[in-house]
Amino acid sequence: MSSSPSTNADTAEIFDVIIVGAGPCGLAIAARLRERRPSALFTDEEHARYSWMSRHANKAAIKIKRTGQVKTGSDCQPCQYGPSILVLDEHGNDFLAKWKSFFRKLEIKNLRSPMFFHPDPSDRDALLAFCHEAGRSHEMEEIVGCVGKEVSKHKKKRRMNQRGGSTKSAVEVDERDRKDYFTPSSSCFEDFCEACISKYRLGDGLIQQGTVREIEYTMAPGDERPLFHIRTNTAQYLARTVVLALGPGEPIIPSPFVPGQLPASATHVTDATLPKLLSKDLLSKIRCGKPTNVLIIGGGLTSAQAADLCIRRGVGKVYLLMRGHLKVKPFDVDLCWMSKFRNQQQSVFYTSDDFAERFEMIKEARGGGSMTSRASKLLKQYVQDSKVIMHTHTTVKTQCFEESSQCWTIATEPPVADLPQFDHIFFATGTKTDVESMPMLQPLLANHPIKSIAGLPTLNEDLAWAEDVPLFFTGKLAMLQLGPGAGNLEGARIAAERVSWAIEDVLKNSTDVKVDGEGQRLWDSDEGYVSGIGSKFAGLSVDSE
Incomplete structure (x- = not known):
């Protein structure tokens, strides 16, 4: 690895997670790492209940009978949740810098994606709720041709004739999801992302501008486990895990x-x-x-x-x-890949163990x-x-x-x-994406080779480079695991869910992460006891410190 710029590994801060890329994928993974109650695991009712408990917990002073110590409400506030995070982006010190620049460049007024495609992990309908709450519902445009309302009688008859007279047809989008098939305005989506950034406290120097030159996974002197050494054009950083949340790739000429x-x-x-x-x-x-x-x-x-x-x-x-x-x-991508619910195409894709077969399905679904x-x-x-x-x-x-x-x-x-x-x-x-031609990954390719198909790496199910190399991917580079929609906003959120759990497993043995005797994450205060998360016997313990 190049010696300049240099960092003393004995004194440099070691981040739990370094995210390369501050676009929608980077925002999605950063938000998910700060979210304790993701919508993927909790129902709306459970989420509302736990949020209420977090807001109202530890308001009264508590006296510990054994020691006589009194903890005031301010002393009992829950600790900040989540691993230490650093985001590196070559385009600026803010999330979505390149995204915003491209939309302003082409003066794009509305997104192409539906309302449930967004980076907030707490609620699938968060963007829809934001538009209604902010009084900006008029900025949403209906996406025609999704649910079936726009199909004329003549077209229905023609489709029936093409099916040999059969009146049965596969329902690609459930009628109950009609409200979701609108697209937000660009300005509304940007404001929603700013609210998400504020909600999860992802500002205040979290992003450092810099072009990543080299990523190496090696054992440094004095380290018990290998660390990632990331060299940019201005500095060098150390991390236990790395997430590549890169954009679409190099332009095709x-x-x-x-x-x-x-x-x-x-x-x-x-x-x-x-x-x-x-x-x-x-x-x-x-x-x-x-x-x-x-x-x-x-x-x-x-x-x-x-x-x-x-x-x-x-x-x-x-x-x-x-x-x-x-x-x-x-x-x-084809409409049958966009529904809220799992469908036949997704089932066939996920059950296939042949990456070449998956790639053919991806090509067919995207279709140019x-x-x-x-x-x-x-x-x-x-x-x-x-x-x-x-x-x-x-x-x-x-x-x-x-x-x-x-x-x-x-x-x-x-x-x-x-x-x-x-x-x-x-x-x-x-654009094109080729993992084998990316300069920053050449040290990893030399020391930890990985197979690829048409430039896409054959990642494991956790979207990691390998079991012993905790380098994770989101976006198009994760397409062989996530399917043809990996590069869109929904793919970013699905990838963030997978990667966050894998990162938690990697960090279990770290001293920076609170775990119990079985290696499971400890929950703050009495929340675990009241909500039924983890062991309820933990609620009987008293902190005498």
Whole structure:
């Protein structure tokens, strides 16, 4: 491992958990590590009861008869729960810094995900409750085509004929969940996340800005167990466990364009170094009244959002190229993977022990780029108004950038006649994730090899690198264990639930975590006795200290 920057392992603080990434996945795992009563384990009634007990416990002074000591209410307050946490993020000192930047860059007004997709572990309906409580229900947009209300009689009849006259069909979304299939506004979701951060006290220097260069798991002098040594561009840290809560990955630049050799007039929409989508040169041409043409490559929701922004900013004409057909669906995965309840697809996925088979199911469920019906209707309106020209099943065959005119000349396959020169090219071609090519993981790959499929690591069921290497993954890198929705907000919360329990097991023998004689977590004060958690005989003990 590199010696600079250096840290004295004998004096440096050892964190229980270091989270790499402060996006939605990072927020979800940090919140879960601070939550004692997650909705995954407690019913709404139990959660309300325990919350009431926490708020009203230890209000009166208590006299210990044996010693005569009197504990005031302030002395009896429950201790802060959870392991010591540090979050490292290269984009800023706040949660969701990159997320917010991307949404502002494309001026995205609403999320694509439903109301029960959020990072708060305490309540599945927390976001829905927040919108109603804040009086912002009007900011929610209904996600059409989910429950079935929008299906016409003609379409129902056609589907019945396709099934050979059968009137039975699988219900993908339960009717009782209709209220959940709305999507919050971007500003409302950000405010909800800020409330979540405040609720779990995840501010106050918890996040350190820095780019992680290297992660090594090794035994340091004087240590009883191996520790993670994390080196960033500014410092070095020690941790017992590490969670990689990284974003979508590296931008994909399609052939014949060469990554790293593109001029400023060809950019990927997810490029975090560009705060604005439209460049200064392109905006200058628009202000001068010059005719402008923009090429957008990609067929997903991001391409539609980029096209909409270009038209609203005054671009003369937008050409949209997509290698397949225009796919319209509510979410980035098939609807049958989005229900609150387990379904056949999830059961088949989880019972398969073959990671290659799981990967094929993931590919089928995601099916490439797609856009919502609202985005599709807007795009088709632009096409009707001759502001957008769309070519499906089309790819770029050759490209040439002319320095003199600062424009692109493009040839396509199949050929498209009368293509103009383009002032700017935007790539909305998605991102790729490859665990084997990540620089920060090279020491681990050398000392603790792991198999991967199409860049996805074959993690264990705890989402860990290995049983003896407590490096955990959330997001797309955990897709072979969580399924095709691992990269969305619901996947972040499911991953946080799994990882938090695994981290607790790792930290059981740590002196920083209170455990009983059987290695089980101790609960504060009388809460365990009253709520029935743990051994009720523990409530008979008296603290005489």
